[in-house]
Amino acid sequence: MSYTPDPYTFIVSKEDWSLHRKGYQDQQRHQEKVRDVIRQNLPDLITEESIIMSDGKGVIKVPLRNLEEYRFIHNYQKHKHVGQGNGDSKVGDILAEDKPKEEGKGGKAGNKAGEDIIETEISIEDLEEMLFAELELPFMEEKDKKDLETIAVRFNDVRKKGLMSNIDKKRTILENLRRNATSGSPGIHGISPDDLRYKTWEDVAVPRSSAVIIAMMDTSGSMGNFEKYCARSFFFWMTRFLRRQYEKVEIVFLAHHTEAKEVTEEEFFTRGESGGTICSSVYQKALEIIDARYPSASYNIYPFHFSDGDNLTSDNERCIRLIGELLGRCNMFGYGEVNQYNRGSTLMSAYRHIKLERFMHYVIKEKGEVYAALKRFFHKQEGGSGS
Amino acid sequence: MSGEMEQLEYAIAEITEIASGLGLDHYPMRYEICPADIIYTFGAYGMPTRFSHWSFGKIFNKMKLQYDLGLSKIYELVINSNPCYAFLLEGNSLIQNKLIVAHVLAHSDFFKNNVRFSATNRNMVESMSATAERISQYELIYGAQTVEAFIDAVLAIQEHVDPQLIKPHRYDKRQQTEEKIRRAKQANQQTERGGRSGHYDDLWALELHDDTAVQEGQTAAASFPPEPEKDVMWFIQEYSEALEDWQRDIMSMLREEMLYFWPQMETKIMNEGWASYWHQRILRELDLTSDEAVEYAKLNASVVQPSRHSLNPYYIGLKIFEDIERRWDQPTPEEQRRFGREPGKGREKIFEVRELDSDVSFLRSYLTKELVRDLDLYIFEKQGPEWKITDKAWENVRDQLVESRINGGAPYIVVQDGNYNRAGELVLKHQYEGIELDLKYLERTLPYVHLLWGRMVHLESVVEDKKAIFSYDGQKHYRKLI
Numbered sequence: 001m002s003y004t005p006d007p008y009t010f011i012v013s014k015e016d017w018s019l020h021r022k023g024y025q026d027q028q029r030h031q032e033k034v035r036d037v038i039r040q041n042l043p044d045l046i047t048e049e050s051i052i053m054s055d056g057k058g059v060i061k062v063p064l065r066n067l068e069e070y071r072f073i074h075n076y077q078k079h080k081h082v083g084q085g086n087g088d089s090k091v092g093d094i095l096a097e098d099k100p101k102e103e104g105k106g107g108k109a110g111n112k113a114g115e116d117i118i119e120t121e122i123s124i125e126d127l128e129e130m131l132f133a134e135l136e137l138p139f140m141e142e143k144d145k146k147d148l149e150t151i152a153v154r155f156n157d158v159r160k161k162g163l164m165s166n167i168d169k170k171r172t173i174l175e176n177l178r179r180n181a182t183s184g185s186p187g188i189h190g191i192s193p194d195d196l197r198y199k200t201w202e203d204v205a206v207p208r209s210s211a212v213i214i215a216m217m218d219t220s221g222s223m224g225n226f227e228k229y230c231a232r233s234f235f236f237w238m239t240r241f242l243r244r245q246y247e248k249v250e251i252v253f254l255a256h257h258t259e260a261k262e263v264t265e266e267e268f269f270t271r272g273e274s275g276g277t278i279c280s281s282v283y284q285k286a287l288e289i290i291d292a293r294y295p296s297a298s299y300n301i302y303p304f305h306f307s308d309g310d311n312l313t314s315d316n317e318r319c320i321r322l323i324g325e326l327l328g329r330c331n332m333f334g335y336g337e338v339n340q341y342n343r344g345s346t347l348m349s350a351y352r353h354i355k356l357e358r359f360m361h362y363v364i365k366e367k368g369e370v371y372a373a374l375k376r377f378f379h380k381q382e383g384g385s386g387s
Numbered sequence: 388m389s390g391e392m393e394q395l396e397y398a399i400a401e402i403t404e405i406a407s408g409l410g411l412d413h414y415p416m417r418y419e420i421c422p423a424d425i426i427y428t429f430g431a432y433g434m435p436t437r438f439s440h441w442s443f444g445k446i447f448n449k450m451k452l453q454y455d456l457g458l459s460k461i462y463e464l465v466i467n468s469n470p471c472y473a474f475l476l477e478g479n480s481l482i483q484n485k486l487i488v489a490h491v492l493a494h495s496d497f498f499k500n501n502v503r504f505s506a507t508n509r510n511m512v513e514s515m516s517a518t519a520e521r522i523s524q525y526e527l528i529y530g531a532q533t534v535e536a537f538i539d540a541v542l543a544i545q546e547h548v549d550p551q552l553i554k555p556h557r558y559d560k561r562q563q564t565e566e567k568i569r570r571a572k573q574a575n576q577q578t579e580r581g582g583r584s585g586h587y588d589d590l591w592a593l594e595l596h597d598d599t600a601v602q603e604g605q606t607a608a609a610s611f612p613p614e615p616e617k618d619v620m621w622f623i624q625e626y627s628e629a630l631e632d633w634q635r636d637i638m639s640m641l642r643e644e645m646l647y648f649w650p651q652m653e654t655k656i657m658n659e660g661w662a663s664y665w666h667q668r669i670l671r672e673l674d675l676t677s678d679e680a681v682e683y684a685k686l687n688a689s690v691v692q693p694s695r696h697s698l699n700p701y702y703i704g705l706k707i708f709e710d711i712e713r714r715w716d717q718p719t720p721e722e723q724r725r726f727g728r729e730p731g732k733g734r735e736k737i738f739e740v741r742e743l744d745s746d747v748s749f750l751r752s753y754l755t756k757e758l759v760r761d762l763d764l765y766i767f768e769k770q771g772p773e774w775k776i777t778d779k780a781w782e783n784v785r786d787q788l789v790e791s792r793i794n795g796g797a798p799y800i801v802v803q804d805g806n807y808n809r810a811g812e813l814v815l816k817h818q819y820e821g822i823e824l825d826l827k828y829l830e831r832t833l834p835y836v837h838l839l840w841g842r843m844v845h846l847e848s849v850v851e852d853k854k855a856i857f858s859y860d861g862q863k864h865y866r867k868l869i
Contacts, residue, residue, distance in 0.1 A: 009403055009415055009416065010399055010400075010403060010415065010416035010417070010418060011416075011417050011418065012392065012395060012396050012399060012418040012419075012420070013417070013418070013419055014392070014419070014420040014421075014477075015419065017421055017422060017425045020425055020428065020435075022428060022439060023424060023425075023428030023431060023432075023443070023444065023447040023451070024424075024444075024447075025439065025444070026439050026440060026441055026443050026444025026445075026447065027444035027445075027447055027448045027451075028444070029439075029441040029444055030441040030442075030444040030445045030448060031448075033441055067445070068831075069442055069539075069542065069543070070543055070828050070831035070835070071543045071544065071545075071546065071828065071832050072544070072546075072547075072797070072798050072800055072817070072824060072828065072829060072832055073797070073798065073824065073825050073828050074798055074822045074823070074824060074825065075822070075823045075824060075825040075826070076825070077769050078769070078822070078823050079768070079821075079822040079823070080766050080767070080768045080777070080778075080787050081766070081767055081768065081787075081791070082764055082765070082766055082784055082787050082788045082791065083695070083696045083697065083698070083764070083765055083766075083767050083776075084693050084694070084695065084696070084697075084698055084699075084703075084762060084763060084764055085695070085763040085764075085765060085776075086695070086763065087763045088763070089763050089765050089776055089779070090776065090779075091765075091776050091777060091778065091779055092775065092776060093775065093776040094773050094774065094776075095696055095767055095774045095775065095776065096696075096773070096774040097772050097773050097774070098772045098773075098774075
């Protein structure tokens with residue numbers, strides 16, 4: 001075939017498209033919007049079981065309902081569709097089955113295009129970053145400096161003499177290049193002792209800080225799974241938050257019903273006991289432990305108590321007195337009440353009247369409020385610095 | 388490298404010649420070889436020069452991810468323009484490109500000759516570029532977030548335009564609308580006075596009654612728009628009191644873009660069927676080595692592969708075109724007698740179909756009993772938790788398929804009243820024909836309409852066989868079942 005292409009019918013070209021970045025730019029804008037949605041959903045996300053029960057690593061899935069492009073559409077579920085079979089389809093064949101009532105979570109079978117719930121993944125660390133950006137540690141105090149300073153080394157200088165193991169290769173090469181260039185034979189060759197450069201360090205004093213959380217919880221019969229779960233979510237984030245602020249954070253778990261004892265984390269969250277409740281027992285125990293192990297001169301102490309509000313009425317007065325004593329030793333005292341049915345609460349009726357700056361309380365009615373509680377206890381101080 | 392380009396150019400020349408010989412009438416072609424991310428960008432935006440918006444970024448992200456994971460691949464992208472741009476994926480083999488070029492030439496022929504495309508702007512590449520430029524100017528002036536939020540709202544109703552091709556000479560929609568209102572008022576005053584000045588006044592009056600019957604508690608004089616208005620985008624852009632000039636400008640530009648894309652939505656099955664039909668015919672004319680033949684067969688099979696549960700437009704369209712050609716080539720004695728159909732007219736017939744039909748008429752006229760059976764098409768619906776095949780009667784299948792293609796598959800919504808309650812409230816009406824709206828989406832879309840209209844908005848539809856009115860006043864949603 002002898003056909004000469006007519007240049008006007010078609011043109012084939014191949015250009016450099018590397019500067020065409022529009023797709024990536026809008027992709028990034030979309031991802032910013034995704035982050036905004038996550039930020040708005042923080043209250044629900046932080047109490048996700050997959051996080052609270054995890055080791056704090058890994059990723060979780062977040063549904064992105066707000067980022068769907070809403071418009072008027074037909075109801076996919078309620079209308080008929082045409083499909084195609086392999087030649088053997090019969091009336092009555094079942095093509096797919098929806099899982100019963102699980103909105104928004106993989107409850108869709110393969111062939112459905114209509115309800116397309118978009119999800120994104122976010123690592124727990126990123127989530128933490130977003131959450132903690134909104135929190136601040138109030139009433140932080142400088143503790144006894146002498147004990148708490150540690151010496152750290154910081155490499156911040158370069159000298160001509162030093163230890164061979166601390167040689168700064170980059171600067172040595174640069175020196176060599178410079179010397180060779182000035183002597184008229186550029187390049188890297190003949191490294192002389194004159195070229196050698198060493199990194200050296202300086203001792204710096206870093207204040208060492210440590211904190212202890214006294215996690216107290218009512219484990220009496222009236223504390224159900226929901227109550228414990230809320231408390232657990234709260235302590236999960238609180239611990240992680242304090243770990244950011246302090247070099248060392250210890251946690252003491254104190255469980256109580258009519259009497260208090262120190263337990264392991266495992267026991268703390270899982271064990272339930274029957275019987276009544278005397279809250280002052282745990283405050284007394286906390287005081288004992290603080291006095292014995294965590295002198296307030298060297299520790300920032302954060303006692304937090306979670307309960308369902310049930311207490312022996314006659315015990316309330318004692319509780320208030322002990323809180324006062326605890327506050328003498330601690331940075332703050334937090335009381336969280338999990339009370340989903342809005343029952344009358346003996347403890348709150350007493351605590352409501354405590355007017356101490358460092359005593360804080362919050363009543364959690366639903367899971368989403370764990371976030372609100374965190375924000376109440378660790379709110380940003382006015383004026384910003386909040387020391 | 389340049390050897391490859393030469394080979395490709397040679398192949399394109401050959402294919403172009405064959406296509407022209409077979410009767411395809413396409414625009415001059417511009418082939419551009421692009422890397423994958425560029426092809427996917429164009430795919431997500433629908434056009435290389437389109438404006439920036441996060442929703443395109445979202446589609447791009449999804450498509451690119453599928454490509455990276457090897458789940459899907461776009462081999463080409465073709466733009467309805469003159470000259471016609473076709474983007475080929477870098478790294479396509481020569482034989483892949485041969486198939487694609489043949490396919491793309493048929494698309495170009497379709498764009499040029501199908502009547503649905505007769506009014507499309509063939510300089511849309513430049514127009515969209517100008518739109519993008521203007522939108523980014525507005526971003527500089529009014530702030531990117533403000534502009535973005537506004538575009539979000541416009542995109543929510545962008546499908547509701549009126550793509551009709553037949554328009555009065557020197558058509559000015561606004562003038563027409565106002566003329567109608569003026570005439571209606573006049574006629575109304577006359578009937579009120581009881582006076583008759585002409586022979587045909589009673590006819591005008593009849594028309595009026597028809598129009599106003601649907602509007603409860605409103606007099607004819609107040610009816611605005613004079614007739615239910617299909618072009619919601621136009622109506623809002625023209626009559627909303629909440630919009631600033633730049634916002635009207637963006638709305639009118641996005642409306643133009645939608646009108647440009649509309650014929651492609653309306654002819655998806657035909658267009659893909661036509662292109663698949665022709666790449667097969669053309670490739671038959673080429674001398675392929677045995678390796679090429681195998682590779683071609685594989686790629687062709689993946690393009691026209693029937694998909695389970697959903698319909699592959701390439702496959703359905705191809706089968707219908709082949710069937711039309713066969714039936715007009717070899718009409719049965721009965722067809723010859725009843726319709727006077729002469730044998731051997733297959734090719735002629737399919738060219739006629741590609742010129743005059745859209746998916747709706749294509750399916751309605753040419754999806755036959757035999758095709759429904761051979762393709763094993765069925766109707767399925769949800770019964771309880773199960774998706775079940777409920778019907779295989781061929782007329783029902785055909786009608787269902789036709790119905791799903793009406794109005795490009797989008798619900799048919801009109802402006803019923805632009806001055807409801809005499810308070811400038813907007814009433815949209817869903818022309819219910821048995822398929823309900825998704826209520827969650829509906830209630831999330833109304834706030835967008837409210838943003839555009841600036842006053843309370845209502846949408847009338849049908850839920851569980853009862854009339855239902857959904858309203859939004861800027862703060863709260865209201866539902867009223869009647």
